[in-house]
Amino acid sequence: MSSRLRLNVWIAFLLAPGLVVMTLFVAAPLLSSFRYAFYNFNGVLPDTFIGLANFRDVLFEAPFAATTWRALGHNAIVFAALMITQNGLAYLIAFALLKSLPGHRIHQTIVFLPVVLSAVIVGFLWKLFFHPLFGLVNAALAIIGIHGPPWLGNESTALGSIIFTNAWHWVGFPALIFLAGMQRISKETLEAARIDGATDRVLLTSIIWPLVAPSTTIVATLTFIGSFNWFELPYVMAGATGSPGGATDVLGLYFYRTAFGSASSGLQDFGHGSALAVLMFLFLAITSGLGLRYLRRREIEA
Amino acid sequence: MAGMAFGRRTLAALALATGLIGTAQAGEVTFWTWRQEDKAIYTDLFAEFTKANPGITVKFEAFPNENYNTIVTTALAGGKGGDVLHARAYGGLEAMAKSGYYLALDKTNVPELANLPDDANASESLRADGKVYAVSLAGQTLGLIVNKDVFATAGVAVPATWADLLAACTALKAKGITPIANGTATPWMDAIFATVFTNPFLGPDWVKDMLAGKTNFSDAKFTAALGKLIELKPCLPDGFTGVDYATSQQLFSAGRAAIFVGGSFEIAPFRRGNPKLNLDFVAPPAPAAGQPTYVSRFFDSGFAVNAKSPNQADALKLVRWMATKAFAEPAAAKLGNISSLKDVAAADPLLGKIAKLNETAMPYATLVYFRFEAPTGTDLLQEGVQKMMGGTATPAEVGANITAGLAKWYKPFQK
Numbered sequence: 162m163s164s165r166l167r168l169n170v171w172i173a174f175l176l177a178p179g180l181v182v183m184t185l186f187v188a189a190p191l192l193s194s195f196r197y198a199f200y201n202f203n204g205v206l207p208d209t210f211i212g213l214a215n216f217r218d219v220l221f222e223a224p225f226a227a228t229t230w231r232a233l234g235h236n237a238i239v240f241a242a243l244m245i246t247q248n249g250l251a252y253l254i255a256f257a258l259l260k261s262l263p264g265h266r267i268h269q270t271i272v273f274l275p276v277v278l279s280a281v282i283v284g285f286l287w288k289l290f291f292h293p294l295f296g297l298v299n300a301a302l303a304i305i306g307i308h309g310p311p312w313l314g315n316e317s318t319a320l321g322s323i324i325f326t327n328a329w330h331w332v333g334f335p336a337l338i339f340l341a342g343m344q345r346i347s348k349e350t351l352e353a354a355r356i357d358g359a360t361d362r363v364l365l366t367s368i369i370w371p372l373v374a375p376s377t378t379i380v381a382t383l384t385f386i387g388s389f390n391w392f393e394l395p396y397v398m399a400g401a402t403g404s405p406g407g408a409t410d411v412l413g414l415y416f417y418r419t420a421f422g423s424a425s426s427g428l429q430d431f432g433h434g435s436a437l438a439v440l441m442f443l444f445l446a447i448t449s450g451l452g453l454r455y456l457r458r459r460e461i462e463a
Numbered sequence: 464m465a466g467m468a469f470g471r472r473t474l475a476a477l478a479l480a481t482g483l484i485g486t487a488q489a490g491e492v493t494f495w496t497w498r499q500e501d502k503a504i505y506t507d508l509f510a511e512f513t514k515a516n517p518g519i520t521v522k523f524e525a526f527p528n529e530n531y532n533t534i535v536t537t538a539l540a541g542g543k544g545g546d547v548l549h550a551r552a553y554g555g556l557e558a559m560a561k562s563g564y565y566l567a568l569d570k571t572n573v574p575e576l577a578n579l580p581d582d583a584n585a586s587e588s589l590r591a592d593g594k595v596y597a598v599s600l601a602g603q604t605l606g607l608i609v610n611k612d613v614f615a616t617a618g619v620a621v622p623a624t625w626a627d628l629l630a631a632c633t634a635l636k637a638k639g640i641t642p643i644a645n646g647t648a649t650p651w652m653d654a655i656f657a658t659v660f661t662n663p664f665l666g667p668d669w670v671k672d673m674l675a676g677k678t679n680f681s682d683a684k685f686t687a688a689l690g691k692l693i694e695l696k697p698c699l700p701d702g703f704t705g706v707d708y709a710t711s712q713q714l715f716s717a718g719r720a721a722i723f724v725g726g727s728f729e730i731a732p733f734r735r736g737n738p739k740l741n742l743d744f745v746a747p748p749a750p751a752a753g754q755p756t757y758v759s760r761f762f763d764s765g766f767a768v769n770a771k772s773p774n775q776a777d778a779l780k781l782v783r784w785m786a787t788k789a790f791a792e793p794a795a796a797k798l799g800n801i802s803s804l805k806d807v808a809a810a811d812p813l814l815g816k817i818a819k820l821n822e823t824a825m826p827y828a829t830l831v832y833f834r835f836e837a838p839t840g841t842d843l844l845q846e847g848v849q850k851m852m853g854g855t856a857t858p859a860e861v862g863a864n865i866t867a868g869l870a871k872w873y874k875p876f877q878k
Contacts, residue, residue: 203561206562224864293704310705311648311706315704316850402846404849405647406847406855422532429532
């Protein structure tokens, strides 16, 4: 046996277990979901091949289309809001931590602490905090004389409240990535800028921002995928139907209750559910692919 | 999470496919259900069956409620599964029975179907062939659960008319009591809330006309009835749009609220949670004095026979027995529900009273008739009620939206 062949056999041998597991438990279900999207379901069994009809229904047919687009719109709001508030704040926190002020180690731990909690726990916790009758938030507001609204019950505040919870839960993660990016910038660069009289604002906008471009790429991509796959928090805090009145409905919830049924309707429709899942997959894959290309190019320019 | 949920189902299905669950031996009937909590009760009842049918034993196997449909259908598709299966009703039955997994029941193989009223049998029938696929177990009644002590202490009478109800609200609030415990944050409760209060304003004839397509949910009669709910806003807890099911239950259990709008299925948990609660169950207020009022009703589960069961003769014996008083009377008493069978006396006086109210009950229409295809009537109603009570939709908009949504699949509305 030539050494080259032996090497190839070894590689194949080492790759095989992982490949089998991935094929069986990732690729195969994914492909079967692709297949289901083209079938009409009779009960819980695929019954007739109907081509693109499921896709047409969820994208263009009333009343399903309205729900799909509304959910997509909410996902987009979540993405934009998280990019600006959660990641913006994370960027500032990272800068503050970079300055190594007294007590920065303990602050770093505190900021990162909620990240290790499960989203389900965070969701229940904040659902209680936002409770209109015995919630902490309204009790605090009452002290300063404000009668708080039922945060999760108002159509105008529900989505914002869940986005806030998400930011509270996750802000430590982008902060850590930004901090790592900032720590990679050479001390000389920052000191030179200081000597030239750069203020914190100039440092943040003109010096650090372009130099942490690789961190921004990671944060933006993960936030994008997280926002459009958003499920746990809205499911725990607003239920499978996106209460109230669909004001917090996102694609993940719509997919879940279409495929698996909600509390009040045991209807399981794997055909339309799979179509939604496939569309979400394609949208995420294509958009994050294009986004990554742009962000990577931006890193080089910087 | 979505992926995880699917993963769990897949695992459960795999467990079944690999035959972790043994097949029944001759003389042994396997009973599959999602009611793990009722295991002791069913085991006792099945012992009675074995006494009456020596040589046949029944094995109880329960699966988690949220995965039950998937587990059962996966097993049945593989030609396995329990011999007798606890089945859902209406749309939930249809999803499972239309794949041909359940044995059709009729007067020849289950003569005892005659012991059940027509609407109970209808709840376990398919729309396509009109055949019965399961023996209905119990009915649920929707109305007002009342804390008698709270009313008595406040010196307020339990309201009999709509005007009484609004007056009682004011009086109770003056005493610092929340008149109605319900909030609108949990959608499935909103559909029940709306059904309970609108049905007396609609009447059974309106439902018949609506089913025939002579009228629909855009009708002024329906939207006017729906609009009545808005008058109840001051009766609900502070910040009711954010008050969910669990909170409503707590408010009522703790005696902080006088009325809980819900189903007869709430009574047992309320009693368990607070044995001192002095409960009553009453019909919702009539539109005006001297006019009739109605509770709302639906049937919620039944017993089906696996069409591919190797032990079908014994399975049929069990299901036939479940359609007789020998099973239904002790089952209703132990499970604390109201049997679907005709003339089964309720052991509990309160359930007996509900059984009496059932004689003139109206159907919980969005569940009984409109839960077969998407979008379901219940989903449309609950989303509409949430919006209407939150102030972002008018009753007319809600009604029009329900009609338009149902017209997608309900033929009489497609005009």
